[in-house]
Amino acid sequence: MTAVLSALAKPPCAFPAQSRVLFALVPREKEIFLPDLDLSNPGAFDNADCIWPDVLPTRAEPAAWRALLDAIRPDVIVSAWRTPPLPVDWITGGETNSGAGAGGPAGGGDGVPCPLRYVCHLTGTVRQKVPRVFLERGGLVTNWGGQVAAQVAEHALLLALASLRRAPAWMGSAGASSAGKASALKTDTQTLFNRRVGIHGCGGVARTLAALLEPFTRDSGGIACFSAGVPDEVIRAAGMRPAGSLARLFAGKEILFECEALTPVNEQSVDAATLAQLPDGALFVNVARGQLVDEAALLHEVRSGRLQAALDVLAIEPVPANSPWRTLPGAIWSPHIAGPTSDMMPRIGSVAMQNLASYLAGRPLSHLVSLEAYDRAT
Amino acid sequence: MTAVLSALAKPPCAFPAQSRVLFALVPREKEIFLPDLDLSNPGAFDNADCIWPDVLPTRAEPAAWRALLDAIRPDVIVSAWRTPPLPVDWITGGETNSGAGAGGPAGGGDGVPCPLRYVCHLTGTVRQKVPRVFLERGGLVTNWGGQVAAQVAEHALLLALASLRRAPAWMGSAGASSAGKASALKTDTQTLFNRRVGIHGCGGVARTLAALLEPFTRDSGGIACFSAGVPDEVIRAAGMRPAGSLARLFAGKEILFECEALTPVNEQSVDAATLAQLPDGALFVNVARGQLVDEAALLHEVRSGRLQAALDVLAIEPVPANSPWRTLPGAIWSPHIAGPTSDMMPRIGSVAMQNLASYLAGRPLSHLVSLEAYDRAT
Numbered sequence: 001m002t003a004v005l006s007a008l009a010k011p012p013c014a015f016p017a018q019s020r021v022l023f024a025l026v027p028r029e030k031e032i033f034l035p036d037l038d039l040s041n042p043g044a045f046d047n048a049d050c051i052w053p054d055v056l057p058t059r060a061e062p063a064a065w066r067a068l069l070d071a072i073r074p075d076v077i078v079s080a081w082r083t084p085p086l087p088v089d090w091i092t093g094g095e096t097n098s099g100a101g102a103g104g105p106a107g108g109g110d111g112v113p114c115p116l117r118y119v120c121h122l123t124g125t126v127r128q129k130v131p132r133v134f135l136e137r138g139g140l141v142t143n144w145g146g147q148v149a150a151q152v153a154e155h156a157l158l159l160a161l162a163s164l165r166r167a168p169a170w171m172g173s174a175g176a177s178s179a180g181k182a183s184a185l186k187t188d189t190q191t192l193f194n195r196r197v198g199i200h201g202c203g204g205v206a207r208t209l210a211a212l213l214e215p216f217t218r219d220s221g222g223i224a225c226f227s228a229g230v231p232d233e234v235i236r237a238a239g240m241r242p243a244g245s246l247a248r249l250f251a252g253k254e255i256l257f258e259c260e261a262l263t264p265v266n267e268q269s270v271d272a273a274t275l276a277q278l279p280d281g282a283l284f285v286n287v288a289r290g291q292l293v294d295e296a297a298l299l300h301e302v303r304s305g306r307l308q309a310a311l312d313v314l315a316i317e318p319v320p321a322n323s324p325w326r327t328l329p330g331a332i333w334s335p336h337i338a339g340p341t342s343d344m345m346p347r348i349g350s351v352a353m354q355n356l357a358s359y360l361a362g363r364p365l366s367h368l369v370s371l372e373a374y375d376r377a378t
Numbered sequence: 379m380t381a382v383l384s385a386l387a388k389p390p391c392a393f394p395a396q397s398r399v400l401f402a403l404v405p406r407e408k409e410i411f412l413p414d415l416d417l418s419n420p421g422a423f424d425n426a427d428c429i430w431p432d433v434l435p436t437r438a439e440p441a442a443w444r445a446l447l448d449a450i451r452p453d454v455i456v457s458a459w460r461t462p463p464l465p466v467d468w469i470t471g472g473e474t475n476s477g478a479g480a481g482g483p484a485g486g487g488d489g490v491p492c493p494l495r496y497v498c499h500l501t502g503t504v505r506q507k508v509p510r511v512f513l514e515r516g517g518l519v520t521n522w523g524g525q526v527a528a529q530v531a532e533h534a535l536l537l538a539l540a541s542l543r544r545a546p547a548w549m550g551s552a553g554a555s556s557a558g559k560a561s562a563l564k565t566d567t568q569t570l571f572n573r574r575v576g577i578h579g580c581g582g583v584a585r586t587l588a589a590l591l592e593p594f595t596r597d598s599g600g601i602a603c604f605s606a607g608v609p610d611e612v613i614r615a616a617g618m619r620p621a622g623s624l625a626r627l628f629a630g631k632e633i634l635f636e637c638e639a640l641t642p643v644n645e646q647s648v649d650a651a652t653l654a655q656l657p658d659g660a661l662f663v664n665v666a667r668g669q670l671v672d673e674a675a676l677l678h679e680v681r682s683g684r685l686q687a688a689l690d691v692l693a694i695e696p697v698p699a700n701s702p703w704r705t706l707p708g709a710i711w712s713p714h715i716a717g718p719t720s721d722m723m724p725r726i727g728s729v730a731m732q733n734l735a736s737y738l739a740g741r742p743l744s745h746l747v748s749l750e751a752y753d754r755a756t
Contacts, residue, residue, distance in 0.1 A: 193529070
């Protein structure tokens with residue numbers, strides 16, 4: 001049976017006999033991720049009540065959100081960017097973390113066991129949505145996992161090529177107005193072929209990026225890589241050359257790609273001393289997190305003309321309208337659009353719905369978020 | 379012995395005992411291509427008189443150019459973009475083509491044998507510089523040959539990625555002014571991974587491009603290719619899938635790269651019927667020649683919003699300031715900068731100087747222009 005109900009107006013009056021799935025999405029998220037899902041006939045979810053609230057409370061309406069959760073008591077929540085955070089005490093039922101038993105994944109409010117067993121998150125990081133205690137108690141969380149790594153790597157390649165070719169000078173209205181300007185810049189373009197390249201990071205983005213760069217670097221010694229704690233043999237297996245340290249990774253590289261996961265340890269690890277290892281004219285590309293970089297130090301290097309930068313991420317987002325990065329010569333800035341591309345969204349939604357169907361049928365899930373991945377996410 | 383002389387002011391008075399090499403370059407070309415060549419000590423060319431005119435006549439000064447040629451009577455000319463065309467009658471000495479003997483490569487003015495044996499051209503096409511009769515008579519011509527193919531392929535990849543990511547909306551001053559605009563466009567970006575891709579052409583650019591695209595297409599059937607007269611086995615050896623015809627190449631391709639050499643036969647071969655084979659929303663990328671395309675038909679498809687275009691070349695160049703291509707939504711335009719990049723120029727100059735040294739020492743030359751290549755160039 002499937003129900004689309006006005007949850008707050010008509011709360012269910014009895015504990016459900018089958019799984020209750022709360023689709024905590026706004027209409028735009030439904031449109032982007034689940035364009036083909038027919039609400040009146042979800043089909044695959046016959047063994048569940050699929051509940052779509054008429055209006056999803058916002059982050060600014062915690063009481064309404066809590067009331068919705070208490071009224072529906074979902075076993076499963078399908079979440080995305082606009083889903084408000086799950087309250088810790090709704091998960092624990094007021095118990096302390098240490099007092100949680102080993103039996104169930106979560107407690108319930110006011111001593112009633114929390115029914116939630118699975119958060120099917122459509123997008124990336126879940127740290128702002130799901131309290132850590134939910135995973136600690138064995139709750140299941142899935143997200144888009146590594147599906148977007150390829151698009152992030154693809155965007156890193158675009159940023160590098162566009163920067164080397166001085167694309168802002170000829171692309172869009174800025175350059176289109178003057179052929180003479182573009183012609184002058186023709187004398188300052190660079191190729192990616194046979195350049196000294198380094199990648200900071202050895203996750204999915206770094207590995208895909210290494211594959212995309214391979215045709216450019218195969219005749220010039222390949223790609224250097226460093227990621228704290230990643231063994232040399234893992235780096236070699238990914239087709240890269242271990243650099244040994246962050247300083248040695250940066251030393252002498254004409255193009256340096258920042259693809260590392262942010263952790264408390266590596267925050268601002270790309271500082272003035274690290275950047276100083278790059279030679280004059282080098283290009284620094286960041287598709288990871290702005291917080292990995294001492295942005296004041298990078299700004300100094302780009303303003304002076306010593307380094308180029310191409311940044312999809314900055315520490316403060318959305319990037320303020322008066323941010324120097326938006327218009328700085330020598331820098332390319334994109335508004336955190338590395339991944340996924342729009343055309344990937346329905347595929348990501350489809351994989352999530354396969355996960356939901358698997359959960360309801362008792363089959364294993366893909367793209368499960370581990371506690372380690374939870375802690376590394378930002 | 380080496381001489382840098384004011385050729386028109388002080389013409390040589392006797393036929394030289396050794397090779398006379400005329401560097402018919404403007405200072406900017408010297409600076410771009412031969413930055414390290416020391417005029418006072420060329421070193422490698424001890425067995426030649428290297429003659430650098432103080433002022434190179436322009437294309438608009440044919441009489442001064444002819445006088446310079448008659449005065450210097452070079453065995454070798456080093457030429458580039460600004461070198462005026464070699465007069466046909468200076469090559470033939472007034473003889474008709476059919477009357478040319480088989481003995482020497484060229485005749486001389488007024489019955490005097492033309493001394494020119496070798497044109498060491500620093501850049502690409504030589505058709506506007508060297509009459510065909512010079513090659514017919516066995517004259518040697520070298521140019522940058524396939525050295526720039528990799529950069530042209532690289533630019534084709536940049537144009538495709540930039541178009542799929544709607545880069546003009548966020549790159550440069552056009553997009554930098556509005557985060558909201560970029561965010562809205564975020565919902566309309568596309569990936570190059572696993573797209574249906576075709577390449578028109580099977581020369582150096584197409585082959586390098588196929589290698590660059592391989593990581594994007596390896597899981598989705600690879601890359602289709604068609605080039606008139608190129609056997610299927612050659613296409614397969616280049617890692618692509620023979621399409622069989624131009625119409626079948628275009629049929630159903632989401633991204634179509636135009637990399638074919640222009641010949642009288644294939645001019646405007648990409649016409650309305652060919653473009654109609656592309657599906658709605660497809661992207662057409664041209665890094666070859668504008669004349670291959672019926673630009674009115676392409677403009678119609680892009681204006682209607684059915685197709686996207688990313689063009690480094692147009693039939694009329696320099697592209698007029700009021701050309702619709704410069705500002706058309708759905709089109710990216712770059713000012714014929716695909717190849718080579720600026721940083722390749724000194725390498726190209728260096729290879730040409732190696733060729734010059736080889737010629738003077740009687741060794742074989744690289745990047746020789748064949749009559750077939752001459753006829754295919756534009």
